[in-house]
Structure formats: structure tokens, C-alpha cells
Amino acid sequence: MHGFDIPGAVYGFLGMHLALRAESADLVRLVADGGQPVLVRRRTELLTRVLQAHHTAEDRLLWPSLERRQPGFEPTTALLEDQHRRLDEMLAALKHDPGTAGEVRSLLEEHLVAEETRALPVWLASFTAAEHDAFGRRLRASTPLREIGVLIPWLLDAAPDETAGMAWEHLPKPMRAAYRLWWKRAYERRWGRVPSRLDDDLVTGVHLAAA
Numbered sequence: 001m002h003g004f005d006i007p008g009a010v011y012g013f014l015g016m017h018l019a020l021r022a023e024s025a026d027l028v029r030l031v032a033d034g035g036q037p038v039l040v041r042r043r044t045e046l047l048t049r050v051l052q053a054h055h056t057a058e059d060r061l062l063w064p065s066l067e068r069r070q071p072g073f074e075p076t077t078a079l080l081e082d083q084h085r086r087l088d089e090m091l092a093a094l095k096h097d098p099g100t101a102g103e104v105r106s107l108l109e110e111h112l113v114a115e116e117t118r119a120l121p122v123w124l125a126s127f128t129a130a131e132h133d134a135f136g137r138r139l140r141a142s143t144p145l146r147e148i149g150v151l152i153p154w155l156l157d158a159a160p161d162e163t164a165g166m167a168w169e170h171l172p173k174p175m176r177a178a179y180r181l182w183w184k185r186a187y188e189r190r191w192g193r194v195p196s197r198l199d200d201d202l203v204t205g206v207h208l209a210a211a
Contacts, residue, residue: 007132019158024105031098069126083111153187
């Protein structure tokens with residue numbers, strides 16, 4: 001499809017960005033449609049949680065790895081740090097003022113583009129295939145199981161259909177089993193489902209849990 005194989009960790013990074021874009025866009029629609037305040041608050045808390053998990057993985061693993069391989073390269077800049085700070089502040093405010101969802105979405109998009117433009121070319125040029133694989137294993141090992149239990153169902157829920165299908169194919173069998181047996185139901189009880197996605201499920205048949 002892309003003409004080359006995307007390393008698993010890079011694919012996960014891009015998948016995370018796609019899901020963050022979808023989540024923020026759905027939150028804007030949910031607010032515009034007069035969505036239930038409880039659901040809006042839950043999805044805001046969820047967006048905050050997954051974004052923090054993403055930034056933690058970057059700060060602890062990805063950025064130091066790039067700096068070691070490319071001396072003089074500074075993955076984090078004043079711009080990115082300011083965007084992190086502003087996103088934290090705006091997401092905290094969003095819990096009390098849903099009308100700012102559009103501003104959050106705009107800043108998040110600006111931030112994701114900045115990360116992709118700055119980090120992706122250096123990442124792809126700096127790692128061998130073996131190093132990509134090793135980095136992916138380190139990332140999985142460093143993520144607490146309680147976070148994996150949120151991130152996996154969220155990615156499958158928020159990502160576009162074709163991306164979610166590919167992500168499902170890459171999941172280890174034990175994680176597929178955990179998703180079917182526990183994670184999916186626990187995720188929906190805690191965080192709810194966005195109505196537009198429920199409509200999409202009726203069209204696509206929601207095949208993931210049965211695959």
C-alpha cells in the first residue's frame with residue numbers, strides 16, 4: 001500500500017496520531033450536537049489520558065534514542081514544549097468549558113504536524129530494522145498493563161477503519177484475547193462510545209471482536 005514496510009513502532013506512532021485526530025474531531029462534533037455532559041467529560045478525560053501516555057513514551061524513550069543516534073539533534077524545542085504546556089492547560093479547562101473543544105483540536109493538530117515534520121524523517125533515517133524492532137519491544141515492556149488495557153481498545157475505537165484493521169492484525173494473540181474478554185467491555189463502561197462511531201459500527205459490522 002505504501003510501497004515500503006513501515007516499522008511497527010513507527011506505524012504505532014502514526015496510528016496514535018490518527019486516533020488522536022479522530023478523537024478530537026469526534027469531541028468537537030459531540031459538543032456541537034449537544035452531547036451528554038457526562039459523555040463529553042469522559043471523552044475529554046480519555047483524550048487527556050492517552051495524550052499523556054503518548055508524550056510520556058516520547059519523552060522517556062523516543063527522544064533520548066534519537067538524540068543518541070543523531071548528536072546535536074534536539075527533538076524537543078521551545079515550540080513543542082510550549083504546545084505541550086498549552087495542551088495540558090486547555091484540556092484541563094475543556095472539562096469545565098466544552099465550547100473550547102475546537103481550540104483544543106486546532107492546537108493538537110498543530111502539535112502533531114510539528115512532531116511528524118521534525119521527528120519522523122530523523123527516526124526513519126537513524127534506526128536499522130533490528131533497532132526498530134528492539135525499540136518496539138522496549139516500548140511495549142515500558143507501558144504498564146493498565147495503560148495497555150485502555151490504549152488498545154481506544155486505538156481500535158478511535159482509529160479509521162483501515163488503520164484499526166491493520167492494528168488488529170498486528171496485535172499479539174494474548175492481547176486479542178484480553179480485548180475480547182475484558183478490555184473492550186471495561187473500556188466502554190468507563191469511557192462510553194461516541195454516537196457517530198456507533199452508527200459506523202452498524203455499517204461496518206464491528207468485525208474486530210470476532211476476528
